[in-house]
Amino acid sequence: xxxxxxxxxxxxxxxxxxxxxxxxxxxxxxxxxxxxxxxxxxxxxxxxxxxxxxxxxxxxxxxxxxxxxxxxxxxxxxxxxxxxxxxxxxxxxxxxxxxxxxxxxxxxxxxxxxxxxxxxxxxxxxxxxxxxxxxxxxxxxxxxxxxxxxxxxxxxxxxxxxxxxxxxxxxxxxxxxxxxxxxxxxxxxxxxxxxxxxxxxxxxxxxxxxxxxxxxxxxxxxxxxxxxxxxxxxxxxxxxxxxxxxxxxxxxxxxxxxxxxxxxxxxxxxxxxxxxxxxxxxxxxxxxxxxxxxxxxxxxxxxxxxxxxxxxxxxxxxxxxxxxxxxxxxxxxxxxxxxxxxxxxxxxxxxxxxxxx
Amino acid sequence: xxxxxxxxxxxxxxxxxxxxxxxxxxxxxxxxxxxxxxxxxxxxxxxxxxxxxxxxxxxxxxxxxxxxxxxxxxxxxxxxxxxxxxxxxxxxxxxxxxxxxxxxxxxxxxxxxxxxxxxxxxxxxxxxxxxxxxxxxxxxxxxxxxxxxxxxxxxxxxxxxxxxxxxxxxxxxxxxxxxxxxxxxxxxxxxxxxxxxxxxxxxxxxxxxxxxxxxxxxxxxxxxxxxxxxxxxxxxxxxxxxxxxxxxxxxxxxxxxxxxxxxxxxxxxxxxxxxxxxxxxxxxxxxxxxxxxxxxxxxxxxxxxxxxxxxxxxxxxxxxxxxxxxxxxxxxxxxxxxxxxxxxxxxxxxxxxxxxxxxxxxxxxxxxx
Ligand SMILES: Nc1ncnc2c1ncn2[C@@H]1O[C@H](COP(=O)(O)OP(=O)(O)O)[C@@H](O)[C@H]1O
Ligand SMILES: [Mg+2]
Numbered sequence: 001x002x003x004x005x006x007x008x009x010x011x012x013x014x015x016x017x018x019x020x021x022x023x024x025x026x027x028x029x030x031x032x033x034x035x036x037x038x039x040x041x042x043x044x045x046x047x048x049x050x051x052x053x054x055x056x057x058x059x060x061x062x063x064x065x066x067x068x069x070x071x072x073x074x075x076x077x078x079x080x081x082x083x084x085x086x087x088x089x090x091x092x093x094x095x096x097x098x099x100x101x102x103x104x105x106x107x108x109x110x111x112x113x114x115x116x117x118x119x120x121x122x123x124x125x126x127x128x129x130x131x132x133x134x135x136x137x138x139x140x141x142x143x144x145x146x147x148x149x150x151x152x153x154x155x156x157x158x159x160x161x162x163x164x165x166x167x168x169x170x171x172x173x174x175x176x177x178x179x180x181x182x183x184x185x186x187x188x189x190x191x192x193x194x195x196x197x198x199x200x201x202x203x204x205x206x207x208x209x210x211x212x213x214x215x216x217x218x219x220x221x222x223x224x225x226x227x228x229x230x231x232x233x234x235x236x237x238x239x240x241x242x243x244x245x246x247x248x249x250x251x252x253x254x255x256x257x258x259x260x261x262x263x264x265x266x267x268x269x270x271x272x273x274x275x276x277x278x279x280x281x282x283x284x285x286x287x288x289x290x291x292x293x294x295x296x297x298x299x300x301x302x303x304x305x306x307x308x309x310x311x312x313x314x315x316x317x318x319x320x321x322x323x324x325x326x327x328x329x330x331x332x333x334x335x336x337x338x339x340x341x342x343x344x345x346x347x348x349x350x351x352x353x354x355x356x357x
Numbered sequence: 358x359x360x361x362x363x364x365x366x367x368x369x370x371x372x373x374x375x376x377x378x379x380x381x382x383x384x385x386x387x388x389x390x391x392x393x394x395x396x397x398x399x400x401x402x403x404x405x406x407x408x409x410x411x412x413x414x415x416x417x418x419x420x421x422x423x424x425x426x427x428x429x430x431x432x433x434x435x436x437x438x439x440x441x442x443x444x445x446x447x448x449x450x451x452x453x454x455x456x457x458x459x460x461x462x463x464x465x466x467x468x469x470x471x472x473x474x475x476x477x478x479x480x481x482x483x484x485x486x487x488x489x490x491x492x493x494x495x496x497x498x499x500x501x502x503x504x505x506x507x508x509x510x511x512x513x514x515x516x517x518x519x520x521x522x523x524x525x526x527x528x529x530x531x532x533x534x535x536x537x538x539x540x541x542x543x544x545x546x547x548x549x550x551x552x553x554x555x556x557x558x559x560x561x562x563x564x565x566x567x568x569x570x571x572x573x574x575x576x577x578x579x580x581x582x583x584x585x586x587x588x589x590x591x592x593x594x595x596x597x598x599x600x601x602x603x604x605x606x607x608x609x610x611x612x613x614x615x616x617x618x619x620x621x622x623x624x625x626x627x628x629x630x631x632x633x634x635x636x637x638x639x640x641x642x643x644x645x646x647x648x649x650x651x652x653x654x655x656x657x658x659x660x661x662x663x664x665x666x667x668x669x670x671x672x673x674x675x676x677x678x679x680x681x682x683x684x685x686x687x688x689x690x691x692x693x694x695x696x697x698x699x700x701x702x703x704x705x706x707x708x709x710x711x712x713x714x715x716x717x718x719x720x721x722x723x724x725x726x
Binding site for chain 1 (some may be wrong): 623644647
């Protein structure tokens with residue numbers, strides 16, 4: 001178990017800067033998830049922590065020690081890759097024991113540690129198989145077993161579930177969560193899947209274009225996104241964004257209106273607004289309700305409804321163009337093309353000074 | 358599928374596209390197939406037929422079917438034991454050097470008491486107690502050629518395969534100017550083997566050759582010049598070294614392609630686990646090269662059995678038959694001596710030897726998992 005601290009970490013490939021100054025602190029035993037769209041630099045960041053990629057500038061500390069110039073093997077890390085990276089010519093047992101073989105550990109120790117890892121991952125029955133005889137989930141389990149045997153201070157996961165099918169991904173996600181609870185080790189987990197981030201993380205770090213957008217506990221990020229990007233990235237379906245005009249500012253209370261939304265006052269949450277500017281109103285689909293008649297504050301045409309039983313997802317075309325999604329918490333029939341009116345609690349809405357794109 | 362319908366009306370567009378592309382596929386394969394048939398498959402059967410006859414390249418006499426006589430003439434091999442010459446008291450006669458003396462081999466091979474040894478000549482002999490054991494063969498040159506070919510294969514496989522792997526490992530790094538070395542090592546492959554053989558004849562020259570000059574300079578003249586190709590002891594070795602050098606670049610490229618199929622992530626795992634260079638090779642690289650290794654092994658073996666051009670240009674099988682090889686003998690007999698049935702017989706034997714060795718290699722290197 002250990003702490004990890006990144007201070008103004010930068011990485012350039014040639015003249016292209018990929019990581020543009022990242023500061024992150026990871027506490028002892030914490031489960032931190034780096035999340036962001038593909039190509040934002042998550043893997044690069046993780047690989048710099050592992051020592052597989054040089055650090056162009058800034059420092060990475062593990063347990064208070066700067067590891068910039070320390071070999072991967074001496075950093076006390078173990079890594080699990082998206083592509084499993086287990087050796088096809090070795091049995092599961094040999095794969096899991098690989099690190100011990102390299103160190104020349106005695107046979108009894110190998111047996112004991114492999115058995116322990118196999119017990120934790122419930123794969124005792126797989127030990128004598130070869131990787132070609134395993135499913136994707138089982139292969140990833142072998143890779144995790146190899147990491148456990150290393151007994152690292154920090155576990156690094158680079159999209160470990162991305163090659164698995166949806167059902168398996170959910171099972172494995174829970175197992176990784178359980179693994180963290182039982183090992184209580186520090187873990188850094190990279191994914192582009194916000195559901196994995198939300199369910200696994202003690203703390204999420206949202207990355208975009210090599211910069212940290214926001215870091216904090218999942219629910220903080222969900223309820224108080226710092227910017228449009230984080231607001232749109234976390235939560236499914238994504239938050240609706242509606243362009244609005246700022247009509248008045250009174251301290252933290254901002255009055256807004258638009259052809260699609262009736263005039264209302266929402267909280268500015270500490271952000272600066274000036275009268276007359278264009279801003280973006282964000283409302284999560286789950287916070288939108290169907291209004292009786294035309295009483296609601298949001299108006300549009302029903303374009304598509306998806307009835308999921310417990311929930312009805314409605315695509316609504318706004319009169320100004322653009323589209324919002326409402327996730328109604330009941331089974332409801334809405335005719336295609338019909339006029340509909342929706343309402344939401346302004347206190348659950350977010351107002352951002354930026355405009356989308 | 359209803360074949361009576363015109364193509365445009367067939368049920369599935371997919372199926373019709375498949376039949377069309379199938380015809381195109383055969384079309385593309387046809388030229389190669391025809392060439393292989395004409396120049397490889399038919400000649401093979403023709404050689405097999407010729408090896409059972411007494412056909413000569415140009416002959417007024419009609420061809421006669423002789424069964425396996427050609428094979429018997431080639432393969433006939435026996436070991437005879439000669440007792441030392443003794444004087445009338447029964448004591449062994451020594452020559453002036455104090456060695457035992459033995460009767461000449463022709464006292465046996467020309468002895469009407471031993472018709473089975475008729476026409477055989479000595480290949481080599483060794484001492485066994487007082488007696489000499491002499492291996493006699495009905496075609497000594499063939500046996501020498503076979504032994505030389507096997508020796509060549511035995512040394513060239515590790516030398517060329519191992520050397521090529523070493524080069525591939527060196528070349529497979531991200532270094533500045535690495536392409537320069539890739540080109541250099543590959544260059545001998547694209548140059549005609551005849552040209553290379555001529556060049557190496559100068560290198561190996563006994564008087565003023567490059568090799569003798571270099572060795573002389575390095576040893577400050579202490580190293581006496583050697584006629585590398587002119588002595589039975591060094592000729593085959595010289596040809597082995599030169600042949601390994603010539604084709605090493607080709608196999609380097611094959612190894613290289615194998616190396617590049619190994620996932621870089623596996624190397625990262627090895628780095629994280631702290632594997633040394635040797636351990637990384639042993640646990641990651643070598644297992645990843647398994648299939649490539651089988652390919653290289655078989656290709657080198659087959660090429661080695663076909664050793665001809667170097668011999669033809671550099672030594673003509675000499676000195677004292679020390680660089681005779683099977684293919685050289687096949688050509689020499691078939692065309693040089695116009696004994697086309699004898700040459701064919703060697704070719705057929707070579708085919709079975711190579712087949713046997715390839716099958717053995719395949720079996721030994723099979724995937725056991
Ligand atoms: N070895 C490399 N050389 C050059 N560019 C790279 C290299 N590795 C990654 N990049 C670039 O850095 C960016 C971030 O990559 P990566 O960290 O893999 O993204 P992510 O894991 O978030 O999808 C990408 O634009 C990618 O093209
Ligand atoms: Mg990645």
